[in-house]
Amino acid sequence: MSIFSDAEVKQVEDFGKFIEASPSSFHAAREIAARLKAHGYSQMLECDPVDVTPGGHFFVRDGAVMAWFIPEEVTQPAFRIVGCHTDSPGLKVKPSGSSKSPDGWGQIDVELYGGLLLNSWLDREIGFAGRIMDRRGKEHLVKTGPIARVPQLAIHLDRDINSDFKLDRQKHMQPVWTLGDKSLFTHLAQLAGLESERDIAGHDLVSFTAQAPARFGLDEEFFAAGRQDNLSSVHAGLTALERMESSDFADIAVFAAFDHEEIGSSTRSGASGPILESTLRRIAAGLGKDEDGHHQMLAGTTCVSADAGHFVHPNYAERHDPNNHPMPGKGPMLKLNANQHYASDAVGAALWTRMCEAAGVPAQAFVSNNAVPCGNTIGPLTATRLGITTVDVGIGLLSMHSAREMSHVSDHLAMSRVLEEYWKGA
Numbered sequence: 001m002s003i004f005s006d007a008e009v010k011q012v013e014d015f016g017k018f019i020e021a022s023p024s025s026f027h028a029a030r031e032i033a034a035r036l037k038a039h040g041y042s043q044m045l046e047c048d049p050v051d052v053t054p055g056g057h058f059f060v061r062d063g064a065v066m067a068w069f070i071p072e073e074v075t076q077p078a079f080r081i082v083g084c085h086t087d088s089p090g091l092k093v094k095p096s097g098s099s100k101s102p103d104g105w106g107q108i109d110v111e112l113y114g115g116l117l118l119n120s121w122l123d124r125e126i127g128f129a130g131r132i133m134d135r136r137g138k139e140h141l142v143k144t145g146p147i148a149r150v151p152q153l154a155i156h157l158d159r160d161i162n163s164d165f166k167l168d169r170q171k172h173m174q175p176v177w178t179l180g181d182k183s184l185f186t187h188l189a190q191l192a193g194l195e196s197e198r199d200i201a202g203h204d205l206v207s208f209t210a211q212a213p214a215r216f217g218l219d220e221e222f223f224a225a226g227r228q229d230n231l232s233s234v235h236a237g238l239t240a241l242e243r244m245e246s247s248d249f250a251d252i253a254v255f256a257a258f259d260h261e262e263i264g265s266s267t268r269s270g271a272s273g274p275i276l277e278s279t280l281r282r283i284a285a286g287l288g289k290d291e292d293g294h295h296q297m298l299a300g301t302t303c304v305s306a307d308a309g310h311f312v313h314p315n316y317a318e319r320h321d322p323n324n325h326p327m328p329g330k331g332p333m334l335k336l337n338a339n340q341h342y343a344s345d346a347v348g349a350a351l352w353t354r355m356c357e358a359a360g361v362p363a364q365a366f367v368s369n370n371a372v373p374c375g376n377t378i379g380p381l382t383a384t385r386l387g388i389t390t391v392d393v394g395i396g397l398l399s400m401h402s403a404r405e406m407s408h409v410s411d412h413l414a415m416s417r418v419l420e421e422y423w424k425g426a
Contacts, residue, residue: 008413028231043059080301090113127145229308258270306394312326324367352393
C-alpha cells in the first residue's frame, strides 16, 4: 500500500513524463507551450501586439517562455510572478560535432555547460538534444537515442585512481559514440529531415541521460531523474496554472521560465536580459497604463523565484549549517543568504509563510554553512532589475547538478500547491 496520496503519485509520474519530453531547454519550452495551449492559453509572436484580453497568453523565445493570465476584473492591477529556468548543466556539442581518435574511436566533441558534476556523466548512456537551424533560418528540434558514453579508465590502468581521482575537462569528457569517422551532423540532419549536414547552419545541442525517471526506496519515496534542477520548479508552476480556474486569479499571473540560468543568465532569454521587464511593460501599456501607471503596478508586484535547493547530505553533514537541516518530505524550502545571493528578506519570508499556510503545506528553511558559499538564482537578478519584492524558494535535492538528481515524491505536489495559492492571492 502506497504511503502517498493518488494526487502525489500522479504529480510525480507527470513530472517524469515532462522530463522525458524536455531533454533540452528548447524541448521544455515546446512542451510548456503545448500544455498551455491545451488549457486554453493563446500563443502570440513577439512581433505581434501584446494580448491583454481576459484569459491566458504566452510567447516562446528560444528556450524561454513568458506566460500571463489576465483576470476579468482587477481593481488595482499588479503582477504575481513565478520565475524558474529550463536549462541544466551538461555537455554541449562543439562546432566540429564529432571526430575520430588515432585508434579509430568516433567521439563527440563537447564543451562543458554550467557547473556540472563531471564524474556523474561517466559510464552512463547519454543522448543529445536541442535545436538545429537550417540555411533558410528554420528551426528543427532534434533528440537522439542513447548514442554516447563517456567511459571511465579501468582501475588496472591507474591503481591510484580511487585516492587521486581527477578529470581533465578537455581530455577526459569527450564521449564515445561510434567506430570510424562517421559524422554526428549527418545523423542529426537525418533526424531533422534535412538532405545533408550541409543544410545545418547552426546548432545548440546538449546532453541528456538515457535512463528513464524512476521512483526508488523502501516505500518508493524517492524520485531519481536528470534535470530536476530546475524542471522541478517549471513543472510545479505549469501544473499550478493548469489546475486554476479563470476566477481563481487575484492579480495578473506571470509564469517566467527563463533559459541560461546555469551560465549566469546574461542572454536574450535569460533573467539578466530584458525579456521579463519588456513583457511586463507591454502588458501594462496594453492595459492603458502610462510610465507612472506601470511603476504603480510594479510597486504592488511580487516574484517567487523557484529553484531547487539542497537537502542535508547524510554523508557530508559537516558541509551544511549545523542548525538548519532541510530534509526530504518536509515541504519546500525558503532559501536565505545574508549577502543576498538569494533575494529572500523578511517581507518575502512573510509572503512565503502565507503561501504555505494557505496551501496547508509544511515548509522549511535553507541557509548555507558560513564556510561553504551558496549558489545563485534568478531571484537577485529579478529584484535588482525590476525593484520588486522577491523570495527565493524551491524543493530540496541530493546530487544537485549531477546527471541524475534525487528528490522526494511528496515535495513536488507540495511545491505546486504553494505556487497555486500564491497566484490565488495568498
